[in-house]
Every structure is written in C-alpha cells, then in structure tokens.
Amino acid sequence: MTTVTTRTVEYPADGLTMTGHLALPAGTGRRPAVLIGPEGMGLGPVERRRAEALAELGYVALAFDLHGGRYLGDPGEMLARCMPLLADPDRMRDVGHAALDVLRAEPRTDPARVGAIGYGTGGAVALELGRYGADLRAIGTVNGLITGRPGEAARIRCPVWAGVGSEDPIMPPAQREAFTAEMQDAGVDWRLTVYGGALHAFHHPPVDHAAPPGVGHHPRHARRAWRDVLDLLDECLPVTP
DSSP states (O other), X not given: OOOOEEEEEEEEETTEEEEEEEEEOSSSSOEEEEEEEOOTTXXXXXXXXXXXXXXXXXXXXXXXXXXXXOOOOSHHHHHHHHHHHHTOHHHHHHXXXXXXXXXXXXXXXXXXXXXXXXXXXXXXXXHHHHHHTOOOSOEEEESOOOOOSTTGGGGOOSOEEEEEETTOSSSOHHHHHHHHXXXXXXXXXXXXXXXXXXXXXXXXXXXXXXXXXXXXXOHHHHHHHXXXXXXXXXXXXXXXX
C-alpha cells in the first residue's frame, strides 16, 4: 500500500467558504488528477474515502464541497439547497470551476490530465463543467443524468460514462432517454450503464439519518459502479510510473 497524504483545502464558491478534501499519492512527480463531486447531502466520509482510494492508485484527487463545509443530513434542508442549484447551470459551473481551479493549482497535478466524476448533484456539476467546455479527459456521473441547455453538450471534449439504477424514481426512463439523446445529438463519446434493481444513490452506504423516498443502497451494484468508474479513469487517465 502506498502512502497517501491528505489535507483540507478552503476556497470560495457560491458565496460560501468551501472545504474540500485533497488526497495526494506517494512520490513527488505530477500525476493525473480527479475531481470528485458528492451527492446532494454534501462532502462526507464516503467521498473522502473515494479520494484517498484514488490517491492510492496514483491520482491526485479532490473531493469538493457543496454547502460551505456542512453535511445536510435532513432531506428537506438538502432539497431546499440543491434544487435551486440544479436548476441553475451557471451556479453549478461556478461551484465546479472553483474546485477545478484548486485541483489544477496543486503542484502534483498534471493539468493536461484531469477528469471529473460525481454522484447525484456532484455528478450534475461534473456534466456542467463539460457543457461549459472545461478541459477534461473524462467525465463520470452516477445517478446525476441532468440534461443541459440546448446545444451546449457539443462543448464536451471527452468521453462521458453515466450509471443509474433501473428503479431510480428520481432518474426515471424518460430522464435517461433525454440524457442519452442529448449526448448522442451532440456527438459525445458516451456510455450508459443501467444497474438492474437499483434505486437512487445505490452506490452510497446506508446513512444514519432519514433519506428521501426512492433511495437505497445496493452493495453489489455499488462495487460494480466503482469498478466502472475506475475503468473509465484507466482508459482516459492512465497512471504511468
């Protein structure tokens, strides 16, 4: 097991002081880097562990913040914050760009090899970075299949992988079809994986607070989705010695 170094990074975004979790791989050279967006609840232990797992594999990884250092375990409070954000592509881009700037400024980051993955709201942010035309080598999103403004998906400059549960009531078949039509019409190199029997946020371990209806953990598909994310990164952002 390689040695991973972590630290908290603060940066301004969306009128808040955001608190991200940066994980650095062993060594001193530049490495490919990955931006990690959290579910609507915000940055928590799950995203921190994912950043550290990617650092173990040789990536510089930054799990970014959505709520100014807060984790919104109350579903009502979370929706009240996230729904206006999801309805405003420019706000999402600002949140994403602020974190992306921090990641690119890290001396260990190879700025020519950066990808973005995200879950739920964080996945929508990653997609909006792509629609803005951010220089990314890969975009991965799990249960964040939000469509964008007409024509803007043509700015996406990298492969896009998306994962969703077949029984996700928040991302139903009509939403999946709209998303894939948007990607196809824009000429994006896209893939969609549908995990049979899985609900929304199936990738996230059970939480000790109330969750919105239609949310549930699926351990087998959670493992598969993580492998699919790693396959995307290995294809588009291989770690070389």
